[in-house]
Amino acid sequence: RKEVEQDPGPFNVPEGATVAFNCTYSNSASQSFFWYRQDCRKEPKLLMSVYSSGNEDGRFTAQLNRASQYISLLIRDSKLSDSATYLCVVNRFNKFYFGSGTKLNVKP
Amino acid sequence: EPEVTQTPSHQVTQMGQEVILRCVPISNHLYFYWYRQILGQKVEFLVSFYNNEISEKSEIFDDQFSVERPDGSNFTLKIRSTKLEDSAMYFCASSELGGKQFFGPGTRLTVL
Numbered sequence: 001r002k003e004v005e006q007d008p009g010p011f012n013v014p015e016g017a018t019v020a021f022n023c024t025y026s027n028s029a030s031q032s033f034f035w036y037r038q039d040c041r042k043e044p045k046l047l048m049s050v051y052s053s054g055n056e057d058g059r060f061t062a063q064l065n066r067a068s069q070y071i072s073l074l075i076r077d078s079k080l081s082d083s084a085t086y087l088c089v090v091n092r093f094n095k096f097y098f099g100s101g102t103k104l105n106v107k108p
Numbered sequence: 109e110p111e112v113t114q115t116p117s118h119q120v121t122q123m124g125q126e127v128i129l130r131c132v133p134i135s136n137h138l139y140f141y142w143y144r145q146i147l148g149q150k151v152e153f154l155v156s157f158y159n160n161e162i163s164e165k166s167e168i169f170d171d172q173f174s175v176e177r178p179d180g181s182n183f184t185l186k187i188r189s190t191k192l193e194d195s196a197m198y199f200c201a202s203s204e205l206g207g208k209q210f211f212g213p214g215t216r217l218t219v220l
């Protein structure tokens with residue numbers, strides 16, 4: 001079973017839409033969780049950490065459900081510049097496991 | 109804003125040759141990492157490095173690979189006797205406390 005699983009998409013949404021991505025992880029001993037975005041042929045860039053209490057950064061909200069081993073990312077009021085691949089990342093004892101990413105296309 | 113830098117941006121080598129990929133992590137960071145991403149595939153963890161020694165490594169990081177912090181600023185990945193399947197983008201990353209990582213722009217390695 002994969003360490004981290006994500007729906008590859010693509011999610012095609014109009015500007016201004018709200019879109020949600022999900023991610024599941026297989027190992028309950030995982031310790032910390034992150035969302036990164038990756039533009040085509042570029043390096044991953046940290047978007048936000050994910051906490052059980054939920055956390056928000058502007059238009060982005062992340063949530064962790066440890067019982068279900070499930071992580072989510074919600075993007076409100078999508079912008080054209082949000083088009084990218086969103087990577088779910090899980091850390092366990094300083095080894096980091098990346099999902100394959102979910103591709104988002106925001107259309108005008 | 110401080111950033112991770114990597115050199116070269118593109119390295120072309122012949123199969124069987126050794127390559128050294130270089131990284132300069134963010135100066136006050138303590139944890140350093142190497143990842144690879146084969147074209148069209150996911151980012152794969154290779155190794156983490158802390159306090160001048162390997163902290164964790166993946167199954168990919170076999171005897172062909174080694175890492176070094178030769179001075180106070182550089183962090184290198186050496187690949188001995190490169191194979192065709194080593195062709196990938198190699199990313200270096202660093203973090204202050206072992207959590208949030210900041211990635212360099214990557215070195216594209218092409219093995220012919």
